[in-house]
Amino acid sequence: MLANRPSFKVGFPDALLPGQTGSVTTNNRSLPRILTLMGSGETAPTMVSTHRRLAASLANGPSTVRSMVNAALLDTPYGFQENASELAERAVHYFSESVDVDLRIGGLTSLSTANSLDRERGLELLRTSDYLFAGPGSPTYALREWANTDVPNIISNKLDQGGIVVFASAAALTIGAYTVPVYEIYKCGHDPYWLDGLNILGNIGVDAVVIPHYDNAEGGHHDTRFCYLGERRLRLMEQELPADHYVLGVDEHTGLILNLEEGSAEVVGNGTLTIRIDGQSQTFPSGTTLDLAFLVTPDGDAASPAPTQTPPPAPTESPTSDTPSDTSLGDTTNRCLADFNTAIDSGDADQALRAVLELEEAITAWSADTLQSDDADRARATLRSMITRLGDAAIKGLDDPTLVRAPLVEALLEIRALARSEKRFDLSDLIRDRLDAAEIDVKDTAEGAEWSLRNEG
Numbered sequence: 001m002l003a004n005r006p007s008f009k010v011g012f013p014d015a016l017l018p019g020q021t022g023s024v025t026t027n028n029r030s031l032p033r034i035l036t037l038m039g040s041g042e043t044a045p046t047m048v049s050t051h052r053r054l055a056a057s058l059a060n061g062p063s064t065v066r067s068m069v070n071a072a073l074l075d076t077p078y079g080f081q082e083n084a085s086e087l088a089e090r091a092v093h094y095f096s097e098s099v100d101v102d103l104r105i106g107g108l109t110s111l112s113t114a115n116s117l118d119r120e121r122g123l124e125l126l127r128t129s130d131y132l133f134a135g136p137g138s139p140t141y142a143l144r145e146w147a148n149t150d151v152p153n154i155i156s157n158k159l160d161q162g163g164i165v166v167f168a169s170a171a172a173l174t175i176g177a178y179t180v181p182v183y184e185i186y187k188c189g190h191d192p193y194w195l196d197g198l199n200i201l202g203n204i205g206v207d208a209v210v211i212p213h214y215d216n217a218e219g220g221h222h223d224t225r226f227c228y229l230g231e232r233r234l235r236l237m238e239q240e241l242p243a244d245h246y247v248l249g250v251d252e253h254t255g256l257i258l259n260l261e262e263g264s265a266e267v268v269g270n271g272t273l274t275i276r277i278d279g280q281s282q283t284f285p286s287g288t289t290l291d292l293a294f295l296v297t298p299d300g301d302a303a304s305p306a307p308t309q310t311p312p313p314a315p316t317e318s319p320t321s322d323t324p325s326d327t328s329l330g331d332t333t334n335r336c337l338a339d340f341n342t343a344i345d346s347g348d349a350d351q352a353l354r355a356v357l358e359l360e361e362a363i364t365a366w367s368a369d370t371l372q373s374d375d376a377d378r379a380r381a382t383l384r385s386m387i388t389r390l391g392d393a394a395i396k397g398l399d400d401p402t403l404v405r406a407p408l409v410e411a412l413l414e415i416r417a418l419a420r421s422e423k424r425f426d427l428s429d430l431i432r433d434r435l436d437a438a439e440i441d442v443k444d445t446a447e448g449a450e451w452s453l454r455n456e457g
Contacts, residue, residue, distance in 0.1 A: 031130055031162030032057050033260040035200065037175060039212040039250035039271065042135045042168035043094040043368040046253040046327060050268050051099040054164050054257075058130055071095065071103045072129035076145050077137025077170040079109025091135070094368035103133065111145045119149075126154045130163045134171035140181045143174055143195060152198050159200070159260060169212050173227070175200045176209040177245055180237070186228040192237045204260065205296040207245045214249035215271055235279060246298065249274035249281075253327050258292065265290040270327045329366040329375040333359060333382050340386050344393065352393075356386050402453055409440060413449045 036054060041047045052065075059068035075088050088105045095103035108114070108122040126132060132155065134142075146152060158165055173179050178194035185192055194209070201208050211234075213227040223230035226249065229237070238247065250256055251271025258265050266289045267273045273284045275298045282298070284290065326332040336359040343351035363379050412431050419427040435442055439454040 032164065033159050033162055034164045035159055035175070035204075035258040035260070036164065036166045036255055037172045037210055037212070037248075037250055037258070038135075038166065038168035038255045038269075039172070039214055039252045040169050041253035041269070041369065042133075042166070043091055044253065045098070045362075045365045046270055047168075047255065048098045050255050050257070051095070051101070051166070054166065055099055055101050055131060058164065066100050066102060069101050069131050070129050071101050071131035071133060072125050073103050073105050074108060074126060074132060074134035074151070074171070075106050076108050076111065076151075077134055077139065077142040079145065080138065080141050084109050087136070090368040091133070095133075098365075098368075101131070104129075108145075108151075111149050111151070123150050123154065126151070127157075130158075131166070132158055132163065133166045134168070136169040137171070138183050139170045139173035139179045140184060140195060142170065143179060143197070146174075146198075155198065155200060156203060159204075165200075172210050172212045172250065174198050176248065177202050177207060178209045178241070180209070180211060180227055180229065182227055185233065186224075192229070192233045194237060194240060201248075204258075204292070206248075206292075207242070208248040208295070209241065209245065211247055211249045213252055214274055215251040238276075238279060246278075247274070247276035248295075249276060254286065258295075260292070263292040265292050265295055326362075329362060329369070329379050332362040332366075333375070333379045336362070337382055337386070340389075344389065349393070352386075352390060356383065356390065359383050359386070405440070405453070409435065409451055413442070413451065417449065 034054065034057070036050070038047060038050075055065050055069045055071070059065045073088060073091055075084065078084050078087050081087065092103045092105065095101045104125055106122040106125050107118060108126075111119055111122075114122070127150075155165055167175055170182070173182070174197050176197045177199045179197040181190070181193065181195050184190040197209065201210070211227050211229075214225065216224045216226075216228060218224050219228075219230075223232070225231065226234045226247075234247070241247075248256075250273060251269075254267065254269035254271035254273070256265060256267055256273055267284050267286050269286055271286065273288070275282045275284075275295075277299055326335060336355045339358075340352050340355035343349070343355060359379060360383060363376065363383065366376065366379075412435065416428045416431040419425070419431070432442055435451070441452050441454050443450045
């Protein structure tokens with residue numbers, strides 16, 4: 001546990017309770033109060049529509065999003081990584097190109113070692129933002145760096161006074177009452193244990209721990225669900241939770257939008273939300289809207305309204321750019337390769353080229369995704385293979401070479417058969433030799449001559 005956990009409070013202005021509505025006015029405009037948790041994919045195509053929707057709620061309309069949204073990146077969670085600056089720039093690029101929002105970097109990779117001026121400038125950037133975003137890294141490192149700083153108060157004040165907080169992956173782990181120390185357990189082999197979290201959820205009455213990457217399947221033959229804990233370790237950790245606390249699991253490429261003004265909790269993205277109490281789970285697919293009071297008492301309290309299934313909001317952009325059907329770059333790679341192979345086999349050059357271009361666009365779109373996997377390397381290798389095969393096709397052609405040569409070869413074989421019938425073996429042998437030089441094999445059978453291209457089997 002953290003010895004000096006910051007104390008702060010998230011409240012509802014004017015005694016506003018979950019289920020009631022209200023608004024907060026800041027800088028002459030009304031700001032929503034929204035906490036969004038993402039299981040992963042926070043800088044991937046799968047979460048573009050969610051970011052756009054949240055950003056649009058801060059502006060007068062989509063056309064003014066870039067000028068109206070003041071967004072900041074809290075870069076502490078991955079501050080210990082050697083590529084921290086690269087990850088920050090990738091997030092900036094993603095928001096600029098995909099969300100139409102200028103994301104400013106907090107520069108708070110290490111609050112404990114930063115000079116006081118840089119630290120205060122970064123904290124002020126967070127304070128004045130109305131869209132606060134944090135993502136991957138180590139929750140343990142982030143909590144250690146945020147302890148005894150104003151970061152927890154900044155987060156809670158934003159939800160109290162108006163603004164949007166989007167925490168994903170490692171950052172989402174810190175939002176609950178307790179936090180899973182992922183690296184220490186999964187990578188270092190520590191016995192399962194909890195760290196004190198920021199307890200942002202507890203301050204709105206939700207006594208839960210947040211576990212992103214809930215449906216992770218990277219382990220293949222071994223269990224890496226529940227943010228790499230697996231069932232055995234999660235069961236052990238559940239026994240250490242207070243009796244009134246539960247697990248809030250958010251699948252990869254999935255989000256939970258907690259609207260504190262409307263008192264609602266909406267599941268978005270590609271996966272499901274899981275409420276797990278003492279090993280028993282309830283799951284809610286994307287498009288489900290829960291009353292926030294249901295998260296306060298999810299154990300069947302009759303006073304809590306039941307969840308309702310609502311259709312997802314209509315997309316504001318084309319489905320191809322905003323709501324991709326594939327949930328990972330690996331899925332897109334497999335699909336594009338299958339389309340390419342079909343096109344090559346059928347001699348459809350246009351379709352083969354479309355598959356190549358789609359994969360190249362997908363590699364670019366997924367370039368900001370921080371989820372660790374070999375998908376990007378495999379996609380680039382597949383793209384190079386497809387381009388090479390297209391080059392070979394440009395030289396040899398896509399049409400079946402047997403069909404191309406058939407009229408000429410069959411005509412020569414007819415001449416050869418006539419020559420043999422007239423016992424002009426010198427001519428028939430000459431024809432066979434010329435066909436052999438052209439890598440055309442001829443086999444004489446009782447039914448007549450059969451031929452095949454040597455390199456085509």
